[in-house]
Amino acid sequence: MTATTLDLSTSTLREVNGTLHAATAGSFTITHPRGAHALAAGIDAAIDVEIDGPVGYYCAGMHKTGTVLVKGNASTGLAENIMSGTVRITGNAMMSAGATGCGGLLVIEGNAGARCGISMKGVDIVVGGNVGHMSAFMGQAGNLVVLGDAAEDLGDSLYEVDIFVRGSVASLGSDCVEKEMRPEHVDTLTRLLAVADMDADPADFTRYGSARTLYNFHVDDIDAELAAGGAS
Amino acid sequence: MCGIVGLFLKTERYRPDLGRLTAAMLHEMRSRGPDSAGFAVYDEGTPGETRLTLLSEGAEHDWAATAAALEAVLDAEVAVRQTLDHAVFSTAGDGRRARQWIIDNVPDLDVLSHGRQIELYKAVGDPDLVAERYDLASRTGTHAIGHTRMATESAITTNGSHPFATGADTCLVHNGSFSNHNQLRRQLRRAGESFQTENDTEVAAGYLSWRLREGDTIDEALMAALEDLDGFYTLAIGIESGFAILRDPIACKPALVAETDDWVAMSSEYRSLAGLPGIEDAELFEPEPGRIYSWSLAA
Numbered sequence: 001m002t003a004t005t006l007d008l009s010t011s012t013l014r015e016v017n018g019t020l021h022a023a024t025a026g027s028f029t030i031t032h033p034r035g036a037h038a039l040a041a042g043i044d045a046a047i048d049v050e051i052d053g054p055v056g057y058y059c060a061g062m063h064k065t066g067t068v069l070v071k072g073n074a075s076t077g078l079a080e081n082i083m084s085g086t087v088r089i090t091g092n093a094m095m096s097a098g099a100t101g102c103g104g105l106l107v108i109e110g111n112a113g114a115r116c117g118i119s120m121k122g123v124d125i126v127v128g129g130n131v132g133h134m135s136a137f138m139g140q141a142g143n144l145v146v147l148g149d150a151a152e153d154l155g156d157s158l159y160e161v162d163i164f165v166r167g168s169v170a171s172l173g174s175d176c177v178e179k180e181m182r183p184e185h186v187d188t189l190t191r192l193l194a195v196a197d198m199d200a201d202p203a204d205f206t207r208y209g210s211a212r213t214l215y216n217f218h219v220d221d222i223d224a225e226l227a228a229g230g231a232s
Numbered sequence: 233m234c235g236i237v238g239l240f241l242k243t244e245r246y247r248p249d250l251g252r253l254t255a256a257m258l259h260e261m262r263s264r265g266p267d268s269a270g271f272a273v274y275d276e277g278t279p280g281e282t283r284l285t286l287l288s289e290g291a292e293h294d295w296a297a298t299a300a301a302l303e304a305v306l307d308a309e310v311a312v313r314q315t316l317d318h319a320v321f322s323t324a325g326d327g328r329r330a331r332q333w334i335i336d337n338v339p340d341l342d343v344l345s346h347g348r349q350i351e352l353y354k355a356v357g358d359p360d361l362v363a364e365r366y367d368l369a370s371r372t373g374t375h376a377i378g379h380t381r382m383a384t385e386s387a388i389t390t391n392g393s394h395p396f397a398t399g400a401d402t403c404l405v406h407n408g409s410f411s412n413h414n415q416l417r418r419q420l421r422r423a424g425e426s427f428q429t430e431n432d433t434e435v436a437a438g439y440l441s442w443r444l445r446e447g448d449t450i451d452e453a454l455m456a457a458l459e460d461l462d463g464f465y466t467l468a469i470g471i472e473s474g475f476a477i478l479r480d481p482i483a484c485k486p487a488l489v490a491e492t493d494d495w496v497a498m499s500s501e502y503r504s505l506a507g508l509p510g511i512e513d514a515e516l517f518e519p520e521p522g523r524i525y526s527w528s529l530a531a
């Protein structure tokens with residue numbers, strides 16, 4: 001079946017998103033996005049959407065089923081609160097990509113900006129390049145895979161996310177520590193690299209996770225709490 | 233919220249189009265700041281000539297009388313070019329002295345800018361109307377910065393609109409808010425800076441002007457700003473023959489930069505950059521937190 005073309009130079013954003021929301025099947029190609037916001041947000045049918053060009057804020061937000069492929073760059077909040085399904089981008093994503101995502105897969109072929117996967121709650125995020133500072137901040141569940149480098153304060157105040165980084169880590173955030181790569185982690189990473197179609201050797205990655213020292217607040221230990229972050 | 237844009241032309245190629253390109257960038261930021269707008273445009277200026285952009289809020293102002301009085305103070309001729317409630321005074325006299333004299337002696341005027349290269353316009357209302365009213369599109373020059381405001385820190389007034397300029401050819405636009413501006417304003421007043429509003433961003437402009445006047449380079453001034461300005465901010469800064477960007481170390485306020493051989497542009501959102509000539513091949517990046525970016529024509 002050929003894709004239906006939706007041209008944002010002749011249609012409004014509301015019309016294009018309305019068409020996507022009304023669809024129950026099929027493929028759609030969106031042209032001339034020119035940084036439009038909230039494009040292809042809220043998709044809950046098994047449709048395939050390809051966007052040819054750069055998108056603005058909150059592209060594919062709340063994504064539920066089907067796939068969204070962005071051929072270009074994305075601004076703040078790509079696939080924020082993704083529930084399931086797949087979102088993929090060929091370029092770079094600005095800050096807060098995959099924020100609060102509850103499930104599904106987000107693949108960023110380029111770099112991700114600050115706070116990638118902030119407060120992630122189950123989404124799997126695979127980044128081909130680097131991630132910005134405070135990525136996976138307060139992450140609760142899911143996996144963050146970084147083929148490049150991570151900037152400062154990776155995994156700050158982490159709950160339960162596994163972070164796999166192939167390159168360097170500028171610094172770990174509070175309560176985030178390097179952890180052993182056990183067989184189940186190698187399996188998870190191998191699976192994620194395969195579904196993300198990324199060519200990398202799991203043996204080259206280091207795993208980071210929560211030291212779990214911030215789970216409970218101990219007022220008597222406040223000084224130690226503030227200084228925590230190195231214990232495992 | 234607020235939207236900020238900056239365009240710095242590294243080569244002569246698009247200098248005839250500076251105003252048109254800046255107006256188009258500002259247009260895309262209307263939704264981020266619908267209540268007021270402003271812009272500063274830099275051109276190469278005339279050797280030995282200082283310009284002051286003045287704003288008269290409210291009643292009709294007798295520009296000729298003010299210019300005549302200023303001529304006596306400066307012992308130099310003052311030419312007047314009026315655009316609605318703004319006027320540009322051109323003089324061979326001392327610009328900083330002229331600015332201070334007007335602030336001290338003509339209370340119904342605001343001195344929006346002074347310097348060899350800068351003119352600055354601002355007003356309450358739809359950013360497109362503001363750009364149209366002061367004919368941004370027809371302006372030529374080397375660089376421009378603009379702002380669309382959604383007021384948070386002080387009231388929706390013309391003199392609360394950005395950009396803010398206190399020192400010669402130095403102005404900035406700001407997305408965010410500062411929390412220590414009252415304390416800083418007091419300190420800067422003691423150091424000889426004068427302020428015309430209660431706005432937090434004017435304090436940041438005054439801070440940079442003070443540092444530059446003390447001999448800092450723009451990079452040194454911004455390095456000091458990282459220590460002394462408390463708050464959250466993305467700043468676009470215009471200086472004589474130069475342009476700079478700074479984000480606070482948390483960097484929650486958006487910024488995107490595009491650069492080609494001919495120009496550097498920054499905006500709160502990609503939409504503003506989408507229409508620039510050659511954007512398809514531009515290098516695009518998100519400025520890193522707490523890192524100083526600056527460009528200069530002087531190099």
